[in-house]
Amino acid sequence: MADESEETDKLRKIREGDVRTASRLIRNLEDDLPEAKSTIKRIFPHTGRAHVIGITGPPGAGKSTLVDALISSFRKKEKTVGVLAVDPTSPFTGGAILGDRIRMQRHAEDPGVFVRSLATRGALGGLSKAVGDAVHVMDVMGKEIIMVETVGTGQQEVEIINHSHTVIVVLVPGMGDDIQAIKAGIMEIADIFVINKADRDGANQLLSELNAMLNMAPEFPGGWRPPVIRIGNVFDSGPFGESLVELSAAIGDHHRRLMEKDLLGDRMRRKALMEINEALRDAILAPILKELAESGEMDRITGRLLRKESDPYTIAEEVARRFLK
Amino acid sequence: MAKRKIRIMVAKPGLDGHDRGARVLARCFRDAGFEVIYTGCHQSPEQIAAAAIQEDVDLVGLSCLSGAHRTLFPRVIELLREQGADDIVVIGGGIIPDQDFPKLYGAGIKAIFTPGAPLEAIIDWIRTNIKPRK
Numbered sequence: 001m002a003d004e005s006e007e008t009d010k011l012r013k014i015r016e017g018d019v020r021t022a023s024r025l026i027r028n029l030e031d032d033l034p035e036a037k038s039t040i041k042r043i044f045p046h047t048g049r050a051h052v053i054g055i056t057g058p059p060g061a062g063k064s065t066l067v068d069a070l071i072s073s074f075r076k077k078e079k080t081v082g083v084l085a086v087d088p089t090s091p092f093t094g095g096a097i098l099g100d101r102i103r104m105q106r107h108a109e110d111p112g113v114f115v116r117s118l119a120t121r122g123a124l125g126g127l128s129k130a131v132g133d134a135v136h137v138m139d140v141m142g143k144e145i146i147m148v149e150t151v152g153t154g155q156q157e158v159e160i161i162n163h164s165h166t167v168i169v170v171l172v173p174g175m176g177d178d179i180q181a182i183k184a185g186i187m188e189i190a191d192i193f194v195i196n197k198a199d200r201d202g203a204n205q206l207l208s209e210l211n212a213m214l215n216m217a218p219e220f221p222g223g224w225r226p227p228v229i230r231i232g233n234v235f236d237s238g239p240f241g242e243s244l245v246e247l248s249a250a251i252g253d254h255h256r257r258l259m260e261k262d263l264l265g266d267r268m269r270r271k272a273l274m275e276i277n278e279a280l281r282d283a284i285l286a287p288i289l290k291e292l293a294e295s296g297e298m299d300r301i302t303g304r305l306l307r308k309e310s311d312p313y314t315i316a317e318e319v320a321r322r323f324l325k
Numbered sequence: 326m327a328k329r330k331i332r333i334m335v336a337k338p339g340l341d342g343h344d345r346g347a348r349v350l351a352r353c354f355r356d357a358g359f360e361v362i363y364t365g366c367h368q369s370p371e372q373i374a375a376a377a378i379q380e381d382v383d384l385v386g387l388s389c390l391s392g393a394h395r396t397l398f399p400r401v402i403e404l405l406r407e408q409g410a411d412d413i414v415v416i417g418g419g420i421i422p423d424q425d426f427p428k429l430y431g432a433g434i435k436a437i438f439t440p441g442a443p444l445e446a447i448i449d450w451i452r453t454n455i456k457p458r459k
């Protein structure tokens with residue numbers, strides 16, 4: 001257990017924006033060290049100032065390229081920026097290639113920008129927990145804008161997006177039927193739609209599909225109808241720059257709307273609920289699973305299930321009776 | 326408690342734009358169970374050091390085919406040291422003539438792997454020498 005003055009020192013350094021201390025803390029959070037959790041307890045009261053922007057969409061949609069451009073546009077407005085770039089862990093080896101950073105390296109030396117890559121690690125609820133806590137760390141560092149990039153292929157990423165105030169869903173033309181599945185999963189969470197690579201065929205069709213869908217929506221919370229913004233080819237700086245201005249304006253408008261209509265309260269309640277859910281899972285379920293595994297009982301239970309001597313529900317009830325009262 | 330993961334950054338300082346080797350290496354590291362951050366070509370030592378600190382990696386693997394390793398590799402180490410990050414281990418790879426080894430080791434490069442080195446040797450070296458820090 002770290003001593004009191006060491007902890008106070010750590011907290012001070014993070015609040016001063018010290019990258020080394022902050023990135024080490026994020027590392028310890030990912031590795032689920034108990035001492036990292038106690039630091040989060042201390043920084044939690046100081047959180048809640050940043051504007052958190054979630055950016056999701058299918059693989060290769062151009063999310064990182066867009067984040068890179070948004071970093072520049074926020075820096076022009078003298079805002080400090082944190083980026084959490086999430087990439088999947090290989091389920092076979094437990095390793096990961098975190099490649100989002102390549103597109104943002106030109107900002108590496110800017111002290112007003114802090115980019116951190118995270119792997120999903122595939123733990124039960126673990127991804128979203130580490131991301132949520134990493135958002136807290138960057139927030140306490142004083143980053144005014146925090147962007148969270150995740151690959152979104154449907155429902156399972158929605159949870160991560162719950163950490164955000166403003167969710168940008170990035171789509172590209174010509175995705176065929178995939179778009180249907182993606183739309184079903186992430187339609188409701190988008191505050192802003194971006195059609196990326198709008199230089200390609202099919203951009204107009206995608207635009208009208210999205211508009212048709214939005215037209216069918218019964219109502220929009222707070223009266224915010226998600227705008228659909230077409231972003232031109234990154235390699236063609238004129239139109240790209242213009243569409244980026246439009247996107248930044250939409251992000252600003254959305255944030256203002258959240259403030260005015262007290263929609264922020266709803267989002268924050270949703271986030272608080274999710275955080276407590278995850279913390280409970282950690283505090284209650286994890287120790288039970290650990291004990292069952294270590295005592296060898298999990299093997300016995302699995303055996304009973306395989307031999308059909310019992311069923312998962314009965315076993316769960318037995319375990320719950322024993323551990324929870 | 327989850328297992329601690331080794332985090333590695335693969336970076337290419339200098340002007341050569343051939344990053345096939347670096348990409349192959351990144352994939353091997355992933356397959357060995359490491360988390361790999363790849364930063365692409367044409368990186369300045371300043372960019373590499375800043376990224377290594379932001380990512381809190383255990384190890385930086387520098388790959389260079391252009392002959393600029395003599396100045397660029399030591400510079401990365403110097404920058405890490407200046408920023409209090411000398412616990413980040415730096416290794417080098419690429420086309421590096423034998424006579425340069427002493428200078429690089431002297432500058433603080435912990436291991437050098439030339440193109441003939443089998444990938445397993447690099448992974449073994451990492452498993453033996455790198456423990457995730459606290």
Ligand SMILES: Nc1nc2c(ncn2[C@@H]2O[C@H](COP(=O)(O)OP(=O)(O)OP(=O)(O)O)[C@@H](O)[C@H]2O)c(=O)[nH]1
Pocket residue numbers: 058059060061062063064065066100103151196197198199231232233234235
């Ligand atoms: N034609 C065109 N290509 C683009 C555009 N934006 C990005 N790209 C290219 O699309 C590829 C993928 O871009 P990224 O920004 O890495 O995409 P991503 O969505 O972050 O990818 P993942 O994180 O791997 O899911 C790169 O080769 C980009 O150069 C665009 O507006 N037009």
Ligand SMILES: [Mg+2]
Pocket residue numbers: 063064065099100149
């Ligand atoms: Mg990306």
